[in-house]
Amino acid sequence: METLAPLIQFVDFSFSYSGSSAPILKNVNLDINGGEFVLLVGPSGCGKSTLLRCVNGLIPHLYNGVYQGKVIVDGEMVSEKNVSELATKVGFVFQNPENQIFMFSVEKDIVFGLENIGVERKEIRRRLEWVFKALDIEHLRYRAPYELSDGQKQRVAIAGTLVMHPKILILDEPTSLLDPRTAYEFILILKRLNKELGITVIVVEHRIDLLTNVADRIVVMDNGKILHDGSLKAIIRLKDLHLYGVTVPPIIALQNSLSESKINLPNFCLNVKDFAKMVKEEASNI
Amino acid sequence: MIDIDSLYFKYPTAKDYILKNINLKVGLGEIVAIMGSNGSGKTTLIKHFNGLLKPNEGSVKVFGKDIRNESVASLSKRVGLVFQNPDHQIFSDTVWNELAFALKNFCFEEEVIKKRVKWALEFFNLTQYKDTSPLLLSGGEKKRLCLASILAWNPDYVILDEPTVGQDFLQKEKLREVIKMLITQNKSIVIVSHDVEFIWLLQPRLVLLSNGEIVKDDKCANVFKDTSSLERCGIINPQFVELQKELSPLISSPPIDVLESRAILLKLLKGGT
Numbered sequence: 058m059e060t061l062a063p064l065i066q067f068v069d070f071s072f073s074y075s076g077s078s079a080p081i082l083k084n085v086n087l088d089i090n091g092g093e094f095v096l097l098v099g100p101s102g103c104g105k106s107t108l109l110r111c112v113n114g115l116i117p118h119l120y121n122g123v124y125q126g127k128v129i130v131d132g133e134m135v136s137e138k139n140v141s142e143l144a145t146k147v148g149f150v151f152q153n154p155e156n157q158i159f160m161f162s163v164e165k166d167i168v169f170g171l172e173n174i175g176v177e178r179k180e181i182r183r184r185l186e187w188v189f190k191a192l193d194i195e196h197l198r199y200r201a202p203y204e205l206s207d208g209q210k211q212r213v214a215i216a217g218t219l220v221m222h223p224k225i226l227i228l229d230e231p232t233s234l235l236d237p238r239t240a241y242e243f244i245l246i247l248k249r250l251n252k253e254l255g256i257t258v259i260v261v262e263h264r265i266d267l268l269t270n271v272a273d274r275i276v277v278m279d280n281g282k283i284l285h286d287g288s289l290k291a292i293i294r295l296k297d298l299h300l301y302g303v304t305v306p307p308i309i310a311l312q313n314s315l316s317e318s319k320i321n322l323p324n325f326c327l328n329v330k331d332f333a334k335m336v337k338e339e340a341s342n343i
Numbered sequence: 344m345i346d347i348d349s350l351y352f353k354y355p356t357a358k359d360y361i362l363k364n365i366n367l368k369v370g371l372g373e374i375v376a377i378m379g380s381n382g383s384g385k386t387t388l389i390k391h392f393n394g395l396l397k398p399n400e401g402s403v404k405v406f407g408k409d410i411r412n413e414s415v416a417s418l419s420k421r422v423g424l425v426f427q428n429p430d431h432q433i434f435s436d437t438v439w440n441e442l443a444f445a446l447k448n449f450c451f452e453e454e455v456i457k458k459r460v461k462w463a464l465e466f467f468n469l470t471q472y473k474d475t476s477p478l479l480l481s482g483g484e485k486k487r488l489c490l491a492s493i494l495a496w497n498p499d500y501v502i503l504d505e506p507t508v509g510q511d512f513l514q515k516e517k518l519r520e521v522i523k524m525l526i527t528q529n530k531s532i533v534i535v536s537h538d539v540e541f542i543w544l545l546q547p548r549l550v551l552l553s554n555g556e557i558v559k560d561d562k563c564a565n566v567f568k569d570t571s572s573l574e575r576c577g578i579i580n581p582q583f584v585e586l587q588k589e590l591s592p593l594i595s596s597p598p599i600d601v602l603e604s605r606a607i608l609l610k611l612l613k614g615g616t
Binding site for chain 1: 354356357378379380381382386427428430479480481482483484487505507508509510511512513514515537538539540576577578579581582583585586589590593600601602604605608609611612613
């Protein structure tokens with residue numbers, strides 16, 4: 058099998074915002090391969106959003122500070138590329154949708170990026186129809202973004218990024234304003250984009266119960282450093298995760314608690330259905 | 344007491360009402376959660392609690408006073424609203440000044456202001472940022488600052504719009520503590536949230552909104568039995584409710600937390616009754 062260089066590489070990377078005395082990222086080394094679905098977690102203020110801003114070049118191009126080490130995206134040094142070039146590879150959905158919506162209608166906002174990189178009208182229309190359907194926002198098509206609810210705005214912001222078909226899709230708490238069902242359906246869309254189009258997805262998300270069945274890998278940060286990095290199934294069982302701000306899904310916390318009580322179940326399940334099935338089988342054997 | 348009677352509301356340029364025939368009473372010492380799908384009118388509803396919006400029809404009374412006749416400033420002394428988006432609330436040059444702003448405007452004495460700001464900084468782990476611009480804080484820290492600045496002036500009603508967004512586990516635990524503390528002081532908490540796990544652990548009175556109407560108003564445990572209302576409001580079950588459904592009839596009612604569910608499963612798996 059051919060060995061490819063990682064799609065994203067942080068090499069001995071540190072960063073301090075201008076005006077801040079302490080570095081927010083400290084000697085980070087991280088490789089992310091093409092096609093991975095990575096969940097990034099950690100307490101608020103630990104540097105997650107800063108790390109993401111280093112991938113799409115907002116750091117160092119728009120945020121001043123002390124930049125040490127390298128960030129390489131798709132073989133190119135982020136510090137040597139401008140943000141608009143990086144934007145064709147890295148789609149970024151901000152925590153606050155108002156930071157990225159600015160046109161007078163939803164439709165115009167979504168196609169803005171496509172029009173600016175000269176995509177054909179027919180293709181723009183195709184992608185627009187696809188994203189309306191995928192995110193269930195057809196009914197918002199001619200509405201002004203400022204009239205929408207925050208959850209609706211968030212879906213519009215996500216749509217504007219998805220239509221660009223980026224190689225890397227970065228989302229900073231993308232479901233925070235979505236109702237539970239929409240959030241769940243949205244995560245499934247991300248998984249589809251990841252599987253079918255091979256888009257590398259990096260998500261910062263506190264509601265990790267939504268992602269236990271979709272993320273391949275979890276990176277846990279604390280105080281500007283990477284603390285754990287591995288498969289979700291292995292890391293999510295660690296007993297100290299809550300100390301690093303991770304809200305462990307109740308079904309996972311329950312299994313950890315049962316194992317502390319010396320109840321050894323044959324499997325460790327990531328979702329309720331599998332766990333309930335296993336419990337039924339175990340109970341019927343008693 | 345907040346007393347809403349037959350409230351109808353629409354935004355000036357909109358054709359349709361966004362809130363329709365809302366009847367709701369929230370007494371002191373209550374925790375009320377409001378859930379519903381995006382655009383169902385949750386935030387519009389709570390903006391009536393401190394007079395930011397006034398009804399087109401019907402009435403909203405806060406401690407007996409019709410909000411149409413009261414200024415937002417006077418209502419805010421008793422009803423503190425923490426916005427969903429902290430950037431809509433924060434504007435001072437330092438964290439300290441942000442916390443002190445309302446206290447100064449409500450004419451608290453200098454010593455009281457200092458004490459309350461110090462408490463808020465310490466309680467919400469913001470002391471290290473007291474001289475920092477709020478704009479330099481992370482999203483989660485900004486949310487904490489907004490809550491801290493409301494609690495600093497000690498209102499009777501604390502209205503929280505999506506308070507757990509951007510909050511890590513420890514901060515959510517702290518928020519739960521704050522809510523419990525406020526309840527012991529006979530304050531009222533109204534929480535708009537999509538966070539079903541947070542709400543389930545809190546076990547509040549739960550109001551479901553759909554398309555501007557209240558479709559359910561009951562104890563949390565009862566609301567989570569009503570599958571069709573939940574479906575209509577875009578709510579999915581908390582994991583322990585789902586677990587009980589999957590394991591029914593082995594388990595008769597959903598456990599609230601990990602301790603309770605562990606006890607139930609220990610019995611089940613060890614063959615006890």
